[in-house]
Amino acid sequence: MSKEVRNKDLVIIGGGPAGLTAAIYATRAKLDMILLEDQIVGGQVRNSYTIENYPGFKEVSGSELADKMQEQAEALGAEIDEFDMIEKVDFSVDPKIIETTNYIYKTKAVIIATGATPRKLPIPNEERFSGKGVHYCAVCDGAMYENKIIGVVGGGNSALEEALFLSKFASKVVMIRRYDYFRGEKSTLDEVMKNPKIEILFNEDLVDVRGENFVEKALIRNVKNNTEKEIPMDAVFGYIGTEPKTVQFKDYINLTPNGYIITDELMNTNIKGVYAAGDVREKQHRQITTAVADGTIAALEAEKYIVESKRK
Template sequence: MSKEIKNVDMVIIGGGPAGITAAIYAARAKMNMILLENQILGGQVRSSYTIENYPGFKNIEGSELADLMVEQARNLGANIDEADPLVNVKLSDEHKEIETDKYIYITQSVIIATGATPRKLPIKNEEKFNGKGVHYCAVCDGAVYGGSVIGVVGGGNSALEEALFLTKFASKVIMIRRYDYFNGEKTTMEEVLKNPKIEIMYKWELVDVDGDRFVERAIIKNTDTGEQKELQLDAVFGYIGTEPKTELFKDYITLDDRKYIITNENMETNIRGVYAAGDIRQKQFRQITTAVADGTIAALAAEKYIAGLKKI
């Protein structure tokens, strides 16, 4: 059976802060648009326990901020589809086609805001214990480890914030850090250092995890001496960076050597009428505020592009 074809002005792919912001601007401009997100609206923001650096809020839970963003977009008339997975795309200067399970969208502009996914821990038993002691989202999975010993691997803000969150449940959180420093915000680092439930193991790296059906121990190695030893713990949460979700677009869009989309300051890609916003694109800083800015610029640039087409 052939799929129904729908003609729209704009397709936004991804429902994180960048995509939702683009939808807000597109809806306010009364554009015929749709936002496609078949996983979770709010993106990585939703998995943040607490946010203290978003203007207007002294402190807000990530899930609450995500809900407010989605509510605002919908109240403005944004068309959001959460139940129709993306299947394929065809992108060129002249033709833009977005195929989902149910429909084929022929559109004048596309905003790619699919974000990034946590990079998996580079250990032999990652796949065996994924979801059984190896995790990447403390808000999603931390509560099941009440009274347990939990390892956290990483040295950036995410690792620090999630370690703090996990102290709500764990009897002890062990931070496994391959260097002798962290890269996070000073206030967050200070909180971690003074938390009695957190132990920091500088200059150690995770080699592997092991156990019967679930993780029971971690094998770690000292980065100076090469010494290896086992840690008895119940789970390991990894925060070693992210990987962009660009697989569907790689045949059309120019990517950098890390597979992030290359854009100019107006979020324009190498294809006219196709934009990228948020964590999916090549840039130095990846914050909620920068994602929101990207979404704003992409939507305004797309609106201007569509207006120019209508004058032809």
């Protein structure tokens, strides 16, 4: 059975802060647009327990902020389609083609805002214990470990923030940090250092996890003297960076060796009419505010491109 072909001015791929912001601007510009999201709208921000650095909110949960962004976009008339998987794209033609499970979209412009996913822990038993003690989302899975010992691997803001969140459930949180310093904000680090339920193991690296059906122990190695030891552990949560979701675009879009999309400051990719915004883009800082800024610029540039193309 052939798929319905839908013609659009703009297709936004990805429903995180960058994509939702782009949708708000595109809708206000009266563009015929749709936002495609293969999961629940909100992106990684939805997994944040508390956000304290987004202007206008002294404190807000990630899910609440995501909901407000989505509600604003939809109230303006944005069309959002969740859980429709993209099967393939063709950016070599005009209009560009995006084929999903249900439709074929032909569009003048595209904004890629697919974001990134947590990088998996590089340990032998990662796959075996995935969901059985190895996790990457504290908000999603932390409550499973009430009064248990939880490990957190990483050294940035995410690791620090999630350690604080997990301390609400755990009897003890053990931060495993391969260096003798953290890269997170000092205010968050101060909270972690003062928390009596959090223990920090500096200069230690997670080598593997062990157990029968679920994680029971963690094997760690001291990076200075190379000695190894096992410690009791019911779960480990990894926060060692992210990997961009760009596999579907690699045949058309220029990427860095790490897979991030290369753009200029106006969010232009190497393909005219295709823009990238948010965490999927190569840049120095990845924050909610920078994603929102990217989405704004991408939508404004896409609008200009679409208007000019209609004049031809």
